[in-house]
Amino acid sequence: MAIPRAYSYLRFSTPEQLKGDSFRRQIELSQKYATKHDLELDDTLTLRDLGVSAFRGRNVSEGALGVFIEAVDSGQVRKGSYLLVESLDRLSRDKVHQAFTKFSSLLEKDIIIVTLQDDKIYTHKSLTENFADLMISLAIMFRAHEESLTKSKRIKAAWKGKRIQAQKSGKKLTARCPAWLKLNKEKDTFEIDKDRAKVIKKIFKMTLDGLGKGVIAKRFNKDDIKTFGKSQSWHSSYIQKVLDNPAVMGEYQPMKLETTASNRKRLPDGDSLKDYFPTVIPKETYYKAKEIREGRRVVIGRTGKRFSNLFTGLAICGSCNGSMHYIDKGRGNSYLVCSNSRNGLKCKSHSWRYKSTQAFILITLKEV
Known part of the structure; x- marks a missing residue:
């Protein structure tokens, strides 16, 4: 009789947790469980969602849990195999009905899920015949989602408070700023990098003269104008990024990341903050350049x-x-x-x- 195989699933909410004990602890728990129960711990599949959050189900759509589910569906992972996780909230912090669907679908495919934190074994049979198992799993999933949702709301509220305070006091929200600016020594205002500001002004002047972003990038490369970042050359995409950025006229538009199981989008978060950055390009010039580009x-x-x-x-x-x-x-x-x-x-x-x-x-x- 073939020895049952076990697969260890590791998931972290943030890469910073690699610096802590979470990674070592989960690996150790998996190895101990496999040895104790005569399981073959299979490491041929890479099941480590380093830095992938289970909130909104991204670990299913983008990460290792999705890889594991595909491996089960294709037969690469045999029926009767074990999936070892520290706790159920490692699998998903999604809404309860969505989290339970993923969880129960694996059990229906004869995958045995073990939570190493309490040595709890979940099978399709135990879930359908043992009401306590069902309630425990639902309670854990509900708590996991509520914790993530509460944390998300708190972070959003904190940033909203910072934005309101920034509008009233002029205090800067973060040290991050456009490439043509830099934070002063006192860290209370931004200063213009004169050399880079000249390049920004040149981009807008060339646009008003009728030149496209590709031509501008080409001329900058020909004239050996130094780039702002790590790239060794200018590209039309970066020229467009500069032309689209309201920061050139002093505005800061806070953004939020809307995440679903299928994609992530950066969307405006509230009104823009006027006069947050030093102005490099007059408002009239910014919108005139935009009008010209939209005509192409x-x-x-x-x-x-x-x-x-x-x-x-x-x-x-x-x-x-x-x-x-x-x-x-x-x-x-x-x-x-x-x-x-x-x-x-x-x-x-x-x-x-x-x-x-x-x-x-x-x-x-x-x-x-």
Whole structure:
């Protein structure tokens, strides 16, 4: 008879917990349980959601719990295998009905779940025949979700209070600021980095002169203008980021992270704080540049019902290995262009007409 296999599931809410005892403790508990009950502790699957929260179910959609469920569904994890967790709240802090659905679905697939904290064994049979097991599991899941929800509300309330105080007193919420600013020695106000501010002003002037973000990035690279971050070159995406940022006219827009099991979005959190940052670009200039940009129509890697770029994420420049972007110049003139060439990064590759390239590739594939 084959020795039953056990899989240890580790989950942390924050990477900082790696510095503590949680990681070592959970590993040790799993090893002790497997030895005591003659189980083979399988480490072929990486089941460590380091820094992935179980609140909103992200560990299922993005992390190791999702990998484990897929392995069970595919048969890679055999029926009768054990999933070892420190406690049920390690599996999910989602809403009770959602957490219970994940929990019970594993049991229905003949996976045995063990909570190492109390050596409690959950099986499909025990859950359906033992009312106490059912109530205990539901109570733990309810408590786990309530704790996370309360913590989330407290953090949001604290930040809201800080924003109100910042509006009244001018006190800065955080040391974080745009790349063209820096916090002063007293840490009570931001100062303008004059050299970087000149670059910001140049970006807006070139935009008002009718130049696009790609051209601006290309010229900056050609003129060896130093970038603000770790990147060695300017890219059109960063130029756009600067042009979109209301911080250039002194506004700070607090953001919040809306998290669901399928995605995460950064959304505005309350009203923006006026005059929070030193002004680098006048409001009139900011909105004029925005108006000019909205009047243009350039599509990169476009996909949709009316158009499908077959090469999105696939086409690579033969000269420099840069990614190829789809550019639509209107009137049927569309091209695949090397991103490095567009940004002036020493790639002399010519653009390729999209329709001709598409036709050639499709004919070639047909002959394979």
